[in-house]
Amino acid sequence: MTISHHAAGHAALELRDVSKSFGAVVALSSGSLRLENNSIHALIGENGAGKSTIVKIIAGLYQRDSGEFLLDGQSTDFTSTAQSKAAGIAVIYQEPTLFPDLSVTENIFMGRQPTRSLGRIDRRLMREEAVGLFRRLGVRIDPDRPTLGLSIADQQIIEIAKAISLDARVLVMDEPTAALSGVEVERLFAVARSLRDEGRALMFISHRFDEVFDLCDTVTVMRDGEYIATSPIAETTVDELVRRMVGRDVTNLFPKEVAPLGDDVLVVTNLSQPGVFHDVDFTVRAGEIVALAGLVGAGRSEIARAIFGVDPYSTGTVSISGTRVPRRNPGASMQLGLALVPEDRRKQGLVLESSVARNTTMAIQRTLSRFGLLFSSKENEAARQWASRLEVKTSALDTEVGTLSGGNQQKVVLAKWLATKPSVLIIDEPTRGIDVGTKAEVHRLLSELAGTGLAILMISSELPEVLGMADRVLVVREGRITASLARADATAESVMLAATQSAPATKEAVR
Amino acid sequence: MTTTTASAPAGQRILHALGGIAKARETGILVALVLVVIAATARNPNFLFSTDGFRDLLLTPSILLLVAVGQAIVIITRNVDLSVGSTLGLTAYLTGRLFIDVPGIPIILVFLIGLLFGGFLGLINGALIAFAKVPALVITLGTLYIYRGINVWWTGSDRINASDMPKDFLALGTKTILYIPVLTIIAVVVLIAAGWYLRNQRPGRELYAIGSDPAAANLYGLKVTQRVLVAFVVCGALAGLAGVLYSARYGTVNSQAGSGFELEAVGAAVIGGVAIFGGSGTVWGAAIGAYLLFTINRALPILGVQDFWQRAVVGVLIIGAIVLDRLLALRQTRKLTEARDNDND
Numbered sequence: 001m002t003i004s005h006h007a008a009g010h011a012a013l014e015l016r017d018v019s020k021s022f023g024a025v026v027a028l029s030s031g032s033l034r035l036e037n038n039s040i041h042a043l044i045g046e047n048g049a050g051k052s053t054i055v056k057i058i059a060g061l062y063q064r065d066s067g068e069f070l071l072d073g074q075s076t077d078f079t080s081t082a083q084s085k086a087a088g089i090a091v092i093y094q095e096p097t098l099f100p101d102l103s104v105t106e107n108i109f110m111g112r113q114p115t116r117s118l119g120r121i122d123r124r125l126m127r128e129e130a131v132g133l134f135r136r137l138g139v140r141i142d143p144d145r146p147t148l149g150l151s152i153a154d155q156q157i158i159e160i161a162k163a164i165s166l167d168a169r170v171l172v173m174d175e176p177t178a179a180l181s182g183v184e185v186e187r188l189f190a191v192a193r194s195l196r197d198e199g200r201a202l203m204f205i206s207h208r209f210d211e212v213f214d215l216c217d218t219v220t221v222m223r224d225g226e227y228i229a230t231s232p233i234a235e236t237t238v239d240e241l242v243r244r245m246v247g248r249d250v251t252n253l254f255p256k257e258v259a260p261l262g263d264d265v266l267v268v269t270n271l272s273q274p275g276v277f278h279d280v281d282f283t284v285r286a287g288e289i290v291a292l293a294g295l296v297g298a299g300r301s302e303i304a305r306a307i308f309g310v311d312p313y314s315t316g317t318v319s320i321s322g323t324r325v326p327r328r329n330p331g332a333s334m335q336l337g338l339a340l341v342p343e344d345r346r347k348q349g350l351v352l353e354s355s356v357a358r359n360t361t362m363a364i365q366r367t368l369s370r371f372g373l374l375f376s377s378k379e380n381e382a383a384r385q386w387a388s389r390l391e392v393k394t395s396a397l398d399t400e401v402g403t404l405s406g407g408n409q410q411k412v413v414l415a416k417w418l419a420t421k422p423s424v425l426i427i428d429e430p431t432r433g434i435d436v437g438t439k440a441e442v443h444r445l446l447s448e449l450a451g452t453g454l455a456i457l458m459i460s461s462e463l464p465e466v467l468g469m470a471d472r473v474l475v476v477r478e479g480r481i482t483a484s485l486a487r488a489d490a491t492a493e494s495v496m497l498a499a500t501q502s503a504p505a506t507k508e509a510v511r
Numbered sequence: 512m513t514t515t516t517a518s519a520p521a522g523q524r525i526l527h528a529l530g531g532i533a534k535a536r537e538t539g540i541l542v543a544l545v546l547v548v549i550a551a552t553a554r555n556p557n558f559l560f561s562t563d564g565f566r567d568l569l570l571t572p573s574i575l576l577l578v579a580v581g582q583a584i585v586i587i588t589r590n591v592d593l594s595v596g597s598t599l600g601l602t603a604y605l606t607g608r609l610f611i612d613v614p615g616i617p618i619i620l621v622f623l624i625g626l627l628f629g630g631f632l633g634l635i636n637g638a639l640i641a642f643a644k645v646p647a648l649v650i651t652l653g654t655l656y657i658y659r660g661i662n663v664w665w666t667g668s669d670r671i672n673a674s675d676m677p678k679d680f681l682a683l684g685t686k687t688i689l690y691i692p693v694l695t696i697i698a699v700v701v702l703i704a705a706g707w708y709l710r711n712q713r714p715g716r717e718l719y720a721i722g723s724d725p726a727a728a729n730l731y732g733l734k735v736t737q738r739v740l741v742a743f744v745v746c747g748a749l750a751g752l753a754g755v756l757y758s759a760r761y762g763t764v765n766s767q768a769g770s771g772f773e774l775e776a777v778g779a780a781v782i783g784g785v786a787i788f789g790g791s792g793t794v795w796g797a798a799i800g801a802y803l804l805f806t807i808n809r810a811l812p813i814l815g816v817q818d819f820w821q822r823a824v825v826g827v828l829i830i831g832a833i834v835l836d837r838l839l840a841l842r843q844t845r846k847l848t849e850a851r852d853n854d855n856d
Contacts, residue, residue, distance in 0.1 A: 061730070082732030097727035099720045101790035110720050111733055113713055120711045149847030 010073035012037045012201035013058065013089070013170050018067030020053050027053040031067070032227040033220055035170060035201040040192060042212040042233070043205050045222035045245055046437055051205050053225075055174050058203075059091040060084030071170075090163030094175040096155035100148035105130040107147050108162050133161040137191055153184035160191055171195060172203045177211055182463075182496060183295065189215050207434075208462070209238045221245055246437050256447045256469050262286030263321075265455035266338075266424045268307060271316035276302050277479035280316070284424065284455040289446065291470035292459045294499045299479035300459045301343055304426045307457075308340040309333045320424055334363065339422035343429045343459070345413045352402030356392065357383035359401050360415045386415035390445060407438030414445070425449065428459040443469060463492050475499050536784035536839070537796040540832075544803045551810035558813060566692055570685070572805035573698040574599075574760065576798050577753040578772055579779035580705050581746035583797035586780050587709070588742050589722040589789025590640065590647035595750040595776055597658035598632045599769035602754025604662060607671025607764050610680070618680050622755055629751015630744045632658060637743030641736045647743075655773065659766075666766035673762030684760035694756055698798075701749065705794045718742060722789025778825065779804050782832040803828070 013035040020028040028050040035041050045051050056062040057069070060078030069076050071087055078084045084091070098107050105127050106113075113121040114129070130143040139157050147155060156176055163171050173192075177185045192215060196202055206212055212219060213233060221228040221244040228244045264283045271280040277299040284290045292300045305311040307318050309330040318325040320336045330340075350359055357376070360383035380397050387397065390411040392404075401412055410430065417425065430446065431439040446469065450456050460466050466473055473490040475483040475498035483498035548568070552559040559565060578595050585592045602625045609621050632654070639650045673681055686693045709715035721728045721735050728735050753772075758764050783800030785792030804825060811821045 059730075060732075080732060081730060082734075085732050091730075093730065097724070097730045099723035099727060099790065101723040101786075102716075102719060106716060106720075110731060111713065111717060113716065115713070119713065121713065121716065145847065146843075149844050 011035060011070070012072065014068070014070040014073075015054065015057070016068040016070070018054070018057060018064045018069060020057060020062055020065050026225055028057075028064075029225040030227055031057075031222065031225070033203075034230070035203055036218075037169075037201050038196060038199050039217045040196050040202040040204055040215055042216035042219040043203055043222065044207075044212060044219060044241060045228075049222040049245070050225040051222060052174065054222075055091060055093075055172055055205070058084065058089060058170075058172055060089075085166065088167065088169035089172065090166050090168035090170070091172045092156065092159040092163065092174065092176055096152065096159050098147040098150075098155055098158060101146060103144050104141055104147055104150075104158055105143040107158055108133065108165055112166075129165065130161070133165055136164070137161060139187070153180050153187075156180070156188065157191075160188075164195070168200065170201045170203070174205045175207065176204075177206055177208065182499075185211065207439075209241065212241075213238070256289070256443065257451060259287035259447075259451040259453075261288050261471070262453060265321055266307075266457065267317075267319045269317045269319075271303065271306060271313050271318065273302070273306060273311070273313040275479075276311075277306070277313075277476075280479075280481060282474055282481065282484070284457050286423075286453045286455050287450050288471045289450050289456045289458055289469055291466040291473045292457065292476055293461075293463070293466045293473050293495050294476035295461075298476045298499070300476050301428055302479075303476070304340060304428055304457065304459055305342075307333075308338055308426060310340070334420055334422075337421070337423035339363075339417035339420055339425050341410075341413050341417055341425070341427040341430070343432070345409055350401050350409060350413060353400060355398040356387060356401055356404070356412055357397040359412050360386055360397075360419060363416050363420045382419060383415070386419050387412075390415050390418075391441065405438075407434040407442070410434060410438075410442060411445075414442075418449070422454070424455045424457065426457045426459075429461060430458060431460075431462070431465060439465075463495060466490070466495065467492065536836075537793065537799055539835070540783055540796060540799045540803060544799060544806060547803065547806055547810050551806075551813045554815075555813050558810070562690070565690065566685075566687060567809070568806065569695040570692040570760075571809065572802045573692065573694040574753045574756050575772065575775055575779060575801040575805060576698040577701055577749045577756070578776040579783070579797040579801040580702055580794045581749035582773075582776040583780040583783070583785045583792060583794045584705065584709070584718065584742050585647070585746045586777070586785050586787060587722045587789055587792060588718050588739050589725060590739060590742070591651065591777065591787075592633070592636060592647065592743060592746045592750075593651040593773045593777075594632070594636060594654040594658055595746065596769045596772035596774075597655050597662065598629050598747055598750040599754040599757060599772055600764075600767065601632070601658050601662045601665075602629050602751040603757045603764045603768045604666055604671060604766070606755045606758040607675055610676045611671070618677070618683075621680070622752070625751045625755035626748045627751070629754060630748035632751070633744045633747015634740070636747065637740040640743065641740050659770065662768075663766045670763060670765040671758065676758065676762070680759050681762055684756070684762070694760060697752075697756065701752070702794060702798050705745075709794060714738060714741070719790055723791070775804060776801075778829050782828055784832070784836065786836060787833070800832075 011034045013033070015031055015033045018028060018031045019026070031050055031054050033041075033043065033054060043051050043054065053062065057064050060081045060083050063077070063079060076087065078087070099110065102110070108130055109126050114125045116122045127143055134141055134143070137157060137160065139154075141150070141154055141157065147158065150158070176188060180188065192202055192204070204212070204216055216233050218230060218232050219236065219241065220230040221241060223245060262285055265286050266284040268280055268282050272278050280303055282290070292303065294300055302311060306313040307325075309325065309328050309332065312328055318327075320338060323336055325336055325338065326332050351362070357380045361379045364382065383397050392408050392411045392415065401409060404412065427446070431442050434442065443465070446456060446458070458469060460469075467490055470490065471487050473483075473485040473495055474481050475485070475495055477499055483494070485494055485498075548559060557564045559568065578599060582592060582595060605628055606621055606625055609616055609624065636647070636651055636654055639645065640647045643650070683693050688696065709718065717728070717733050717738055720731070720733060721738055725735060754769065757768060779800035780792070780797040781787055781800070782803060783792065783796030783798065785797055807824060807828065808821060811824060812818075816824065
């Protein structure tokens with residue numbers, strides 16, 4: 001299948017000086033972008049640079065206020081996502097948008113199922129086509145199962161299958177790799193390259209530079225809603241891109257300072273939960289940052305949740321400074337000085353409709369309340385202290401958390417837990433979906449906290465973060481700790497090897 | 512290209528289909544219904560083995576079946592219509608008035624007007640929900656009272672009596688063809704049509720998609736507003752049809768006709784496996800649920816259960832169905848997650 005229905009000289013999709021405002025808020029002041037056929041284009045920029053707005057304009061979800069939108073050289077206006085789709089544009093959002101109750105096959109073909117006479121859906125043909133798509137993508141997914149319970153990687157593959165079945169000429173991927181592990185990213189990239197080689201135009205948004213350089217042909221940088229520059233990937237460097245993104249040099253992405261290590265604070269012994277994790281055994285000392293590395297789905301978050309008491313474990317013990325932590329009792333864990341910043345901050349860490357102050361003080365409501373009542377003044381006072389220490393960028397403490405950027409939301413979650421004055425902080429994917437500048441800030445913050453004697457257990461899927469931040473790296477594979485590497489011994493290779501140990505190539509090939 | 516299904520021997524395919532039936536959520540509720548009928552018949556053979564007994568068994572739940580099918584369609588889209596009882600009542604009264612005020616009006620026209628009027632009331636619900644973006648629970652709770660209020664205002668202390676309506680029309684309420692009541696035939700035809708449409712037509716599948724994840728449906732470019740609107744119109748029209756049949760069946764219609772039907776319809780759908788949060792379940796399940804609800808009500812006195820407990824049994828049934836659904840969903844999630852783990856090994 002090749003795409004040949006475009007006139008030479010025209011870009012597959014082009015935006016010129018496009019703007020979009022919401023009331024007084026300018027989301028995009030002058031966005032420009034040129035996607036060529038046969039090419040993968042990276043769009044990068046800090047959070048709030050306007051990338052998502054561009055994606056939504058292309059998808060037909062937003063309508064631009066001014067500027068030009070050309071498709072194959074023709075001026076275009078989309079008033080709905082259906083129109084954009086009909087024009088051959090497929091958008092894969094950061095979070096897959098599937099229907100959990102429906103089968104994989106139905107998800108791919110919803111709204112445009114093949115039909116027989118009387119408009120009857122041809123289920124067999126539909127299934128055959130789904131099987132064909134997966135064969136072509138080289139993946140093994142049961143087309144009849146519901147999408148409920150599929151890993152995010154598989155869900156993304158279904159989104160891609162959807163895009164291919166649409167025969168999309170333009171494929172936009174908004175941070176598709178945010179939730180994927182190394183092997184899964186490779187699989188996705190292989191698919192993306194083959195789509196490019198068929199003549200399609202792809203756009204790829206990512207915060208990970210190694211991926212941008214690995215996959216893309218050209219890169220466009222945006223900052224503060226404006227187009228900054230476009231260059232072929234071969235003619236640019238990470239440093240140059242970072243400079244363009246932040247408008248300044250970021251000297252140190254991972255400013256981990258060496259902190260004096262104290263006594264063992266968190267001691268986990270032989271923790272097991274059948275089918276989830278086995279014989280998990282480690283300690284974290286005061287002032288130490290220990291990273292749990294490994295592939296997504298290896299059981300890292302489950303271990304963290306079990307330690308905190310949200311999830312059960314069948315055998316083993318957890319203790320903090322010598323005191324046994326009761327199982328399945330988060331309240332008691334908190335009292336013993338344990339804090340958990342969860343992976344999915346929007347769902348598990350924040351009440352998006354509530355104010356910054358209310359969110360920050362949520363975990364310490366009991367100590368703040370007088371006669372069972374909460375007073376805003378006291379809440380604000382406690383919140384202000386942490387909000388300013390963490391430099392949460394918000395005009396007022398009564399701002400709804402849902403309106404803050406990802407980085408600032410993460411800071412509010414951190415503030416909430418730090419307000420409980422923990423001695424052990426467990427933090428799951430501290431910088432997922434956070435832009436470069438804020439990332440460094442979060443890292444500086446973690447490093448500072450460790451410096452004050454906090455024991456930190458950090459779960460991260462980003463190797464540079466693990467290698468840059470951790471004093472010790474524990475690698476988890478299929479629910480077991482397969483390696484414990486000191487800072488000096490931890491390299492990208494040694495961590496990845498321990499994470500994938502059992503013949504990674506054959507394992508992925510069967511999927 | 513041949514798929515495994517296509518190339519499998521016929522015997523295997525039939526086994527596969529049988530396995531599917533055994534696993535279907537509707538099977539359990541059908542088994543329960545059969546057990547209730549068997550138990551009641553064992554105590555009193557007339558429950559099933561008399562002309563009247565057999566007829567009543569089929570006839571009594573038919574009107575609820577229509578309303579439950581409409582309700583199921585709406586619930587599948589992650590909405591709910593609490594106004595169906597009031598719609599039924601208002602249409603039932605309208606039916607009587609038509610026969611009184613327009614002497615000699617053709618019965619078929621009355622049916623048509625009932626359908627259209629119910630559909631119109633449904634359209635009001637749907638429009639308010641779709642365009643005002645207010646949850647269906649609130650809107651239809653409001654229209655439940657508004658429609659009933661109009662009914663009370665219009666009817667007053669008046670009521671329609673059997674003598675106000677033509678004999679042919681009333682006969683529809685009890686007539687049978689080959690031992691099957693006409694009302695049941697009408698209900699089952701509607702059921703088959705709705706079941707077929709929801710399974711085999713694109714808009715039908717989209718209703719499931721919308722209920723499964725409304726936000727994703729929007730991003731997907733599905734016509735969410737239009738589909739939900741139509742679901743409410745269909746639900747209203749079926750309640751309207753049920754209203755016409757109600758007056759034919761019972762002969763007397765006062766201002767309180769059909770009150771409480773909304774909850775029985777929701778109950779029937781939920782018992783029949785229609786997930787209250789949308790996205791799954793079938794009208795078949797809702798129909799069996801309607802039969803189970805009414806049949807249990809009739810069977811309990813025969814089985815010697817006190818009046819007092821009869822309502823409670825219905826409650827237990829509804830809660831039991833929801834708990835069962837929850838357990839099944841949990842089990843499936845666990846199974847699917849395990850399958851994923853195994854895949855990764």
